[in-house]
Amino acid sequence: MTTRLAELTRGGRVESVHAGTIAVAHVDGTLLASAGDPATFAYFRSSAKPFQAIPLIESGAADRFGFTPAELALCCASHNGAPGHQSQVLAMLAKLGLDSSALQCGLVLPGDEHEAARVIDGAIAASPLQCDCSGKHTGMLATCLHLGYPLDSYLEPEHPLQRQIRDIVGEMCRVPAGSLTLATDGCSVPTFGTTIANFAFAFAALAAPSAAPVGAGREHTAALDRLREAMMRHPENVAGEGEFVTNVMAAGNGHIVAKSGAEGLVCAGLPERGIGIAIRIADGTYRALPVALAETLRQLELVEPAVIDAIEAYHDPRIFNHNRRHVGDFRAAFQLERAA
């Protein structure tokens, strides 16, 4: 089902390996290339966030509450809980007449190490604003408030917003919503299980929704265009300084949209090409994703070499030890199979 995607070397030998699956799809419905079986099952986790935000746009809630592009990017984010992210989410909640007590995403240490240090040493209190999903939850609260849906039960799979999101995720992934495996995400909203190939199709449609077939994203063109542009213009709000997808979008400079997902997933879309990419590391880790994405873009010649160079400048494939000695390397270990 999976195949070796990347290796770590030390002393000239392979020390560790990461297996996984890659799927590259065109918005027209063609699977272009893959490594491992593109029918491998996975959960969409936070890579679904741009699609979970569609009702926020289409309901009119985003306009009613005056959410800016930077704020929409936060609604699609797994942000690292830096102070700037928290203050923006708090400002969004204020637009709703709410505060952080309305967030049901739970508590988790922020990815930003300085902010995490302040929580650990007691300088500041833990807050759901710090949770990487606080922007998504705020977007959901805005939608519920605008549509008159209950606010207290917005996590539940049978809440009207969650049912609507499930239908949308099915559409974007080109599978019946009823076929999605439902599970509980880290932040307690439903997450959706299907195949890696289906994630690639969803991101192809995020990249170029007007080229998507009816029933597979085209009806959501306006919302997807707005969310995608917000993410690409504010990549620092989609993850954070030094974070992988923020760097990928900065390197892509308007030519790549990207979103990570828990347990080793990254999905990307190339708007001009109408192409979606999904890469998942089967062991749930992230460290091999930069070389896997760079290698995918290189093998298929999907972007200018300068973009790949920029990704590798952000994420050095060399491994240095505590004394900054170069002791090994990350390297890609796959050859994409192109569909006939």
Add this chain to the structure above:
Amino acid sequence: MTTRLAELTRGGRVESVHAGTIAVAHVDGTLLASAGDPATFAYFRSSAKPFQAIPLIESGAADRFGFTPAELALCCASHNGAPGHQSQVLAMLAKLGLDSSALQCGLVLPGDEHEAARVIDGAIAASPLQCDCSGKHTGMLATCLHLGYPLDSYLEPEHPLQRQIRDIVGEMCRVPAGSLTLATDGCSVPTFGTTIANFAFAFAALAAPSAAPVGAGREHTAALDRLREAMMRHPENVAGEGEFVTNVMAAGNGHIVAKSGAEGLVCAGLPERGIGIAIRIADGTYRALPVALAETLRQLELVEPAVIDAIEAYHDPRIFNHNRRHVGDFRAAFQLERAA
């Protein structure tokens, strides 16, 4: 070469998997059981520390400098840099007439989250005392000082102490020292590559050296007995509060010695049974090691069930999300093959 050792579930389905290798060996030279190919290559990394400390004992340096059992445990440790570990290492250096400037292990954030937070927020300076290997390096410095070896070059593979350690590691692993693959460890000393089975033999000899064949650990019985007892009596100094091998030794209550190694390795020894166990996760991660070790002990009925229960009490195989909802489970996914 490797096989699936553990799975993580979510929503009733497998979300992530960890492949790896397990070898269980008897000190008499018999391979008892395995999962995956026990000839799989790996580096010994920090699981070699008890053997890297043998010259400290056998040279007389430990006695000359009055190292206590708690301090010897630190010489075999990947400690988490808690303040108590740092102060003990500093006291050991003082016994040598040295201070932290003699340590060449480099700088790395301590594993102890409170201490790491203090470094990140600038409350305290980064120090090589915080490095998980600072005790090992102090033991090496003590040995060099006692034997009149140069102190400034103790990291180098051709330094007389490192050559001596290489010979010892070869003996313990039951391979010619010249066949060990040399690489540079995180703390810049040499590390040694051979097979998972050979690590299991080394830990069988650590567990019961007097039962080991000549040339495979028996000559080092006095040193190994002293180091093993120090580790088992002071498990908090071998890793730290909440850390895996500390908890395994606490659960084992004198019946298990255990030491982790970088990139997903744990090795354990059962003194009364003369058995060594090596488990390595091929992707270099640690989260599956508790279920893999507990399942190995269970399948081979190597310890009382209460010991396994205690390991699982320390390392709950259930997965909880940010809201403490039970969303999935870690579970073992292997059946050990017993040697004929």
